[in-house]
Amino acid sequence: xxxxxxxxxxxxAAAVFALAGTARADDAATALLRKAFxxxxxxxxxxxxxSMRFGQNRSEVEIYRVEHQAPNLTHRWYLAxxxxxxxxxxxxxxxxxxxxxxxxxxxxxxxxxxxDRIAVDNNFTLLTANYRASFGPDDSAAGRMTHVIVxxxxxxxxxxxxxxxxxxxxVVLKKEIYGANGSLIAAMRFTSIRYVxxxxxxxxxxxxxxxxxxxxxxxxxxxxxxxxxxSAGFSVREPRYLPEGFQPLAADVSDVSGVRTCHILYxxxxxxxxxxxxxxxxxxxxxxxxxxHVRFEDHDGVxxxxxxTLLLAWSESGxxxxxxxxxxxxxLTRIAASVVP
Amino acid sequence: xxxxxxxxxxxxxxxxxxxxxxxxVHAHLAQCASCATAYDDEAALSSMxxxxxxxxERELPRSVVDGVWERLxxxxxxxxxxxxLGAVMRPFVAIPAAIAIVLAAVFxxxxxxxxxxxxxxxxYYLQDHAAMAAxxxxxxxxxVPAALVSNNDDDNAPATFAIANDEP
Amino acid sequence: MGPRKATExxxxxxxxxLERAIEQYGKATYNFAYRLTGNEADARDLTQEAxxxxxxxxxxxxxxxxxxxxxxxxxxxxxxxxxxxxxxRFYEEIPEDNAPQDFGGNKPLAVEPIDEYVERQLxxxxxxxxxxxxxxxRQVVILADIEExxxxxxxxxxxxxxxxxRSRLHRARTQLRKLVQAYSRS
Ligand SMILES: [Zn+2]
Numbered sequence: 001x002x003x004x005x006x007x008x009x010x011x012x013a014a015a016v017f018a019l020a021g022t023a024r025a026d027d028a029a030t031a032l033l034r035k036a037f038x039x040x041x042x043x044x045x046x047x048x049x050x051s052m053r054f055g056q057n058r059s060e061v062e063i064y065r066v067e068h069q070a071p072n073l074t075h076r077w078y079l080a081x082x083x084x085x086x087x088x089x090x091x092x093x094x095x096x097x098x099x100x101x102x103x104x105x106x107x108x109x110x111x112x113x114x115x116d117r118i119a120v121d122n123n124f125t126l127l128t129a130n131y132r133a134s135f136g137p138d139d140s141a142a143g144r145m146t147h148v149i150v151x152x153x154x155x156x157x158x159x160x161x162x163x164x165x166x167x168x169x170x171v172v173l174k175k176e177i178y179g180a181n182g183s184l185i186a187a188m189r190f191t192s193i194r195y196v197x198x199x200x201x202x203x204x205x206x207x208x209x210x211x212x213x214x215x216x217x218x219x220x221x222x223x224x225x226x227x228x229x230x231s232a233g234f235s236v237r238e239p240r241y242l243p244e245g246f247q248p249l250a251a252d253v254s255d256v257s258g259v260r261t262c263h264i265l266y267x268x269x270x271x272x273x274x275x276x277x278x279x280x281x282x283x284x285x286x287x288x289x290x291x292x293h294v295r296f297e298d299h300d301g302v303x304x305x306x307x308x309t310l311l312l313a314w315s316e317s318g319x320x321x322x323x324x325x326x327x328x329x330x331x332l333t334r335i336a337a338s339v340v341p
Numbered sequence: 342x343x344x345x346x347x348x349x350x351x352x353x354x355x356x357x358x359x360x361x362x363x364x365x366v367h368a369h370l371a372q373c374a375s376c377a378t379a380y381d382d383e384a385a386l387s388s389m390x391x392x393x394x395x396x397x398e399r400e401l402p403r404s405v406v407d408g409v410w411e412r413l414x415x416x417x418x419x420x421x422x423x424x425x426l427g428a429v430m431r432p433f434v435a436i437p438a439a440i441a442i443v444l445a446a447v448f449x450x451x452x453x454x455x456x457x458x459x460x461x462x463x464x465y466y467l468q469d470h471a472a473m474a475a476x477x478x479x480x481x482x483x484x485v486p487a488a489l490v491s492n493n494d495d496d497n498a499p500a501t502f503a504i505a506n507d508e509p
Numbered sequence: 510m511g512p513r514k515a516t517e518x519x520x521x522x523x524x525x526x527l528e529r530a531i532e533q534y535g536k537a538t539y540n541f542a543y544r545l546t547g548n549e550a551d552a553r554d555l556t557q558e559a560x561x562x563x564x565x566x567x568x569x570x571x572x573x574x575x576x577x578x579x580x581x582x583x584x585x586x587x588x589x590x591x592x593x594x595x596x597x598r599f600y601e602e603i604p605e606d607n608a609p610q611d612f613g614g615n616k617p618l619a620v621e622p623i624d625e626y627v628e629r630q631l632x633x634x635x636x637x638x639x640x641x642x643x644x645x646x647r648q649v650v651i652l653a654d655i656e657e658x659x660x661x662x663x664x665x666x667x668x669x670x671x672x673x674x675r676s677r678l679h680r681a682r683t684q685l686r687k688l689v690q691a692y693s694r695s
Contacts, residue, residue: 074486105575123477123479256461263473269479271481309470324467355659386682389689391655394540398540405560406531409560
């Protein structure tokens with residue numbers, strides 16, 4: 001399996017080369033970024049992480065303890081939110097085990113993309129093509145010295161992300177992502193970290209006497225968009241407009257309650273959008289969200305917010321579409337309007 | 342302690358003894374070869390059963406699932422299959438970003454459909470988006486560690502640098 | 510909140526519950542049923558019937574408790590009912606205090622460490638030996654060794670006392686040793 005990122009390797013690469021001239025990043029910053037990409041495979045640590053996403057009406061916080069043994073064993077213990085307290089996720093290579101203490105069950109799922117060099121390289125290329133990386137003033141995070149890399153969008157000039165990278169180990173100790181208006185939309189930071197030579201292996205073993213169940217996967221990732229579209233059983237449509245730098249990264253086709261659904265992920269290396277399509281007239285059920293209406297071109301769409309994430313749904317000539325992403329509503333409707341037969 | 346009875350060994354194996362008895366058997370096994378052998382035999386019997394279970398594991402035949410829905414549909418001729426299938430999200434737990442929603446959702450049915458057409462709960466889209474987006478290492482949805490790559494290249498072998506944690 | 514009557518129209522919620530239950534626990538339930546019954550046809554019927562019960566009684570499931578225990582209990586009860594119905598044809602009651610039986614034409618059973626059998630991967634004899642246990646014994650062995658439940662949990666699933674679980678399990682294991690050896694020999 002190459003990867004779901006292989007999906008659009010060809011078109012992504014084409015765009016990347018076209019951009020190489022304009023988006024040449026600070027070489028030293030890029031080298032440090034490369035080190036940060038590779039750090040998890042080389043550095044073993046234990047720490048505590050706070051991760052936040054900010055919405056207009058609601059924000060989310062996750063706090064977890066993390067034990068990471070290079071190259072690919074990780075155990076995350078959730079301290080917050082309350083509903084996840086005590087649960088943990090053990091990742092061994094490309095397989096994740098979510099231990100739900102409340103339901104006394106372990107859900108096993110596999111992600112081919114995680115265990116994939118090409119996926120990571122491709123993301124690195126995408127990120128450095130779409131964002132100019134430069135050094136900000138050095139800072140500290142979690143009590144350690146860090147170099148700060150600032151990512152400026154190559155097309156809009158907006159500062160989109162800052163990474164605080166441990167000067168010694170390359171581990172990203174803090175991350176901030178900003179929206180179009182400069183507001184903070186997501187942040188992650190280690191509140192503490194300790195580098196250790198080795199973590200006892202039983203830290204990554206599963207609790208006994210807890211039954212395991214197979215979790216749904218995303219559907220097999222398909223490394224060729226046209227193949228994914230063919231297997232959907234209906235003619236999948238793509239947007240003609242995407243914000244600058246966005247490329248299709250991955251696709252999968254799955255049956256959701258008997259409704260065949262095609263999912264395509266687009267990214268510019270930091271921001272992501274998903275487009276879902278089904279041909280069964282299966283509308284989105286927004287009962288648990290505050291539903292709002294929006295009119296664009298000649299469509300009546302519904303949308304809802306989930307923290308900083310927006311979901312926009314509409315139908316057109318027998319197909320039902322849902323667009324999900326951390327973008328402004330105006331951007332989403334512009335993308336939606338460009339999805340035409 | 343005297344040699345434990347076979348029943349006690351079995352109970353010990355299943356961790357069903359009271360703490361004092363458990364400790365006593367534990368201590369005895371460490372210094373009595375014949376009981377240790379008997380205990381190993383208990384364990385071997387269990388592992389044989391588990392091995393048999395693994396080897397003979399079967400997939401759920403599709404006909405069973407179809408049969409269930411068919412019977413339910415026949416009981417209520419007017420109920421369309423579509424109504425049965427409405428508003429369901431598939432189980433999905435892999436990526437921590439989605440963990441909270443998912444854990445709340447498992448067996449707390451709350452996906453009431455408003456009409457008889459099939460519909461897909463918004464949570465499904467949000468979770469699937471979160472899961473796939475999490476594979477973008479420094480993206481909005483990534484968690485720590487940012488990317489996990491298993492790679493056999495020698496130059497990617499764990500580095501052996503020593504790091505002082507109290508570094509200034 | 511009591512179980513819904515079957516005459517009430519099914520809700521999408523109820524269907525969602527069933528769909529999710531089948532997706533997550535269908536395979537485990539089917540395998541449990543297969544090991545209890547020893548054949549696929551009965552396992553299919555049993556699994557199907559169990560999920561229909563799940564559908565009807567979905568409101569009596571207490572969120573936060575183990576779903577697996579609940580459905581195994583349903584399967585166990587259905588199996589017991591079915592055996593009673595078929596009694597005489599399939600069900601040979603073996604008394605709780607059954608004496609060791611002879612197998613394979615009165616051949617004496619040599620004592621041989623079980624390890625050697627494990628190494629030989631004798632899944633056939635294990636299947637036969639399991640099938641030769643009484644249904645009650647088979648149940649506790651499957652729950653204890655294959656499903657790895659505690660005595661307490663088994664007692665709840667099977668609906669008996671912990672003492673009964675313990676004694677059934679001891680007898681079952683003694684039987685099983687002999688049976689496996691006997692079938693491996695023949
Ligand atoms: Zn002894």
